[in-house]
Amino acid sequence: MNSLWLSDNNIFKNIDLNNNLDKDFSTDVCVIGAGIFGLTCAYYLTKLGFDVTVLEKSDIASKATGNTTGKITSQHGLFYDYLTNSYGQKFAKDYLDVNEEAIENIKNIIDEEKINCDFKYQNSYVYTTKKDELKFIKKEYNAVSDLGYNCELVTKTGLPFNIVGALCFKKQAEFHPIKYLAGLCKCIIERNGKIYTNTTAVDVKMEDSDYITYANGHEIKSKYVIIATHYPFINFPGFYFTKMYQSTSYLIAVDTKKTLFKGMHISAGVPTLSFRTALYNNKEILLIGGMDHKTGHPSSYKDTYGKLEDIAKKYYPDSNVLFRWNTRDCISLDKLPYIGHFSSSMPNMFVGTGFKKWGMTLSNVAANIIVDKICGNLNKYEYLFKSTRLKPIKNHDEFKNMLVQSTNSLLLNKLKRPNMSFDEIENNSGSIIEVNNEKVGIYKDKNGKIYAVNPICTHLGCLLSWNDIDKTWDCPCHGSRFNFDGTNLYDPAFKNLDTYDL
Ligand SMILES: Cc1cc2nc3c(=O)[nH]c(=O)nc-3n(C[C@H](O)[C@H](O)[C@H](O)COP(=O)(O)OP(=O)(O)OC[C@H]3O[C@@H](n4cnc5c(N)ncnc54)[C@H](O)[C@@H]3O)c2cc1C
Known part of the structure; x- marks a missing residue:
């Protein structure tokens, strides 16, 4: 969608x-x-x-x-305590300053070029609902305050559930990207x-x-x-x-008659949950995002969109999902x-x-x-x-993960026998099977029409995995994505998969 x-x-x-x-x-x-x-x-x-x-x-x-979610902010989760500890205060302050300048640069472009893109200043919050996470918010508050930035610790944000605490950055912004x-x-x-x-x-x-x-x-x-x-x-x-590796997150946009909160919000801990409002047909609607995972790793509708929809229903029982989507971003090891x-x-x-x-x-x-x-x-x-x-x-843990993942997908998984046979694949689903000792990626559409691809990523040769939510072949090493028929959708690969006539 x-x-x-x-x-x-x-x-x-x-x-x-x-x-x-x-x-x-x-x-x-x-x-x-x-x-x-x-x-x-x-x-x-x-x-x-x-x-x-x-x-x-x-x-x-x-x-x-x-x-994207379209939040324009220098509050990048809980980040400044990490930056100060890893690189020192000047580095952290420069990172904060340059991102604050970027908010104003975007606003200046919008004003100068008269771009109508629903730009709105909003406060940004990183919140927690868990007592044991409050210490991380307080540490971040101290780190940011020590940089001379006027942030605020609060216990109420307007979200429709109780929080234990939140760190607020004022005069951040949102827009229609x-x-x-x-x-x-x-x-x-x-x-x-x-x-x-x-x-x-x-x-x-x-x-x-x-x-x-x-x-x-x-x-x-x-x-x-x-x-x-x-x-x-x-x-x-x-x-x-x-x-670098890629991480995928999911979003839903829902309509509700209930009054919505102000500001942009993101959870301090995992699973990450992100909230903002946006305009759709001149009416405010609610965006809820999160449930991220490493791109190419298997997940289910229930664990992604399903969880976001449960949250929407819990706090906005009349909510009606208008849009569902997901995308990924690159994250470096530092x-x-x-x-x-x-x-x-x-x-x-x-x-x-x-x-x-x-x-x-x-x-x-x-x-x-x-x-x-x-x-x-x-x-x-x-x-x-x-x-x-x-x-x-x-990030040594993620570096180790990347090495293990790449070794598995480039080498070890290619030697493993798939545990599915052709007949076991249901309609509207896909899997890797083995034909004459070769791995073949099969997708059967809703009517049983078969699409067969070579499930090897055209970027660097990793074995792809089936993504049943989007009906795509995803690369667990570097995050490339291909449609069920082999068409390349997402970088870094740019070539389509080889296909087989059946
Ligand atoms: C779920 C989610 C929510 C997010 N929310 C926020 C947020 O609220 N605030 C925020 O600041 N950031 C957010 N981000 C991050 C932000 O969306 C991205 O960092 C940003 O959009 C990346 O922009 P880009 O131009 O680098 O990449 P893209 O927008 O992906 O643009 C790259 C373009 O290059 C094209 N391309 C690729 N290969 C080739 C090729 N070989 N030849 C020609 N063209 C090619 C692609 O088709 C694409 O259009 C979010 C990310 C995710 C995953």
């Missing part, structure tokens, strides 16, 4: 996008990926007079950004930028001091390239696949994004990734850093996110 944000087909109606690249040409900057990060870069660069071309594999912002991006697209095109949809970049190569991007059988020559594909689709150099040079061996090629589910502000931070690099300006926050940093592993 589409997200609330992507449900309105009219938003891009009057915007002159190019559908499908059909020629070779040169441009100053080639931006690969039209999510919030790529489009923010293109917006700032066209405003400065650069000739910019954006390439987008599918539709504008149809991936992470079109399925797709209306915002449509506004950016309009500005980019008015300033002679080009946006190509249905255009998949498959490689980028250096040629003297320029870059050639290969897409849809054509070549785009540029001085600068920005990899804004969410998870970088180029593996070597860069090696981002050794430094919980900091990678922003800057894609690799030290590729000057003038840049990246922004690993926004760890806080990409509304972090994409703006990333765009400003990269635009400064292209313009030769010093950016005082660049050091926070250095993409070529050498000691990126702070």
Whole structure:
């Protein structure tokens, strides 16, 4: 199902996008990926007079950004105590300041360009309902206060259930991300930028001091390239696949007659639960999100949407689910994004990734850093996110998990015999079976029609797992996703799966 944000087909109606690249040409900057990060870069660069071309594999912002919660905040869960302890107070303060600046940068763009995107200042809260978690909120309060930021400890938030405590950041914001991006697209095109949809970049190569991007059988020559594909689709150099994993979360939008709360809320502990309100047909509705898990790991409807729907019913018994959706984001092993040079061996090629589910502000931070690099300006926050940093592993447990998962999916699971046979697969379900000692991914649709794919990820060769909620093949190593018929949906893979005729 589409997200609330992507449900309105009219938003891009009057915007002159190019559908499908059909020629070779040169441009100053080639931006690969039209999510919030790529489009923010293109917006700032066209405003400065650069000739910019954006390439987008599918539709504008149809991936992470079109399925986000749309909270614009510097409160990234409980984060500042971790940052202070891991990197020191100056680092934590700079991280807070640059994200606060990003909120105002977004507001300034909206005001200056007159973008109608339901932007609204709101307080943001991290809350707990558990006594034993209160100490973490208090620690965060102390860490944030020590940075000189005026946050507040509260015991009431307006949520429809009792909390033990919450940390409030004032004057944060929320918006409709797709209306915002449509506004950016309009500005980019008015300033002679080009946006190509249905255009998949498959490689980028250096040629003297320029870059050639290969897409849809054509070549785009540029001085600068920005990899804004969410998870970088180029593996070597860069090696981002050794430094990041993806995490999926679920959202529902519900209608209720009951009066809704104010503010944006997220739980301190797990399972993560996130709440905000939004406008739909000029009426306030409720968004509930959370139930995250590592992308590619099996989950069920009951444990994801089911749990969110139970919460909606418990506190809003008349609630009616209007939209259900899920998406994923990249999380680095030290919980900091990678922003800057894609690799030290590729000057003038840049990246922004690993926004760890806080990409509304972090994409703006990333765009400003990269635009400064292209313009030769010093950016005082660049050091926070250095993409070529050498000691990126702070989270040793997750690093171990990643190694185990990759070993299993690349090697061990491929040797295991699947425990399902063809006949045991029910209609509207899928599984891996073995045919002549080869693994085959089978999906039987509601009417019994069979789709057979080679269940090996086209990114780096991991064995895929069946996702029965979305009827997709998902990669447990790096998070790529393919439709049941093998069509590539999500990065870092960009090639479809091989299919078999049965
Ligand atoms: C459930 C959920 C809720 C979230 N809620 C919030 C929130 O409330 N606040 C917040 O700050 N952040 C939130 N986030 C995080 C935020 O949504 C992301 O960090 C952000 O949208 C990432 O933007 P992006 O531009 O990097 O990626 P994307 O939006 O995914 O854009 C990348 C684009 O690149 C394209 N692409 C990929 N490969 C290629 C290729 N080879 N060639 C051409 N194009 C390609 C893709 O099709 C895609 O359109 C949330 C994340 C999740 C998972």
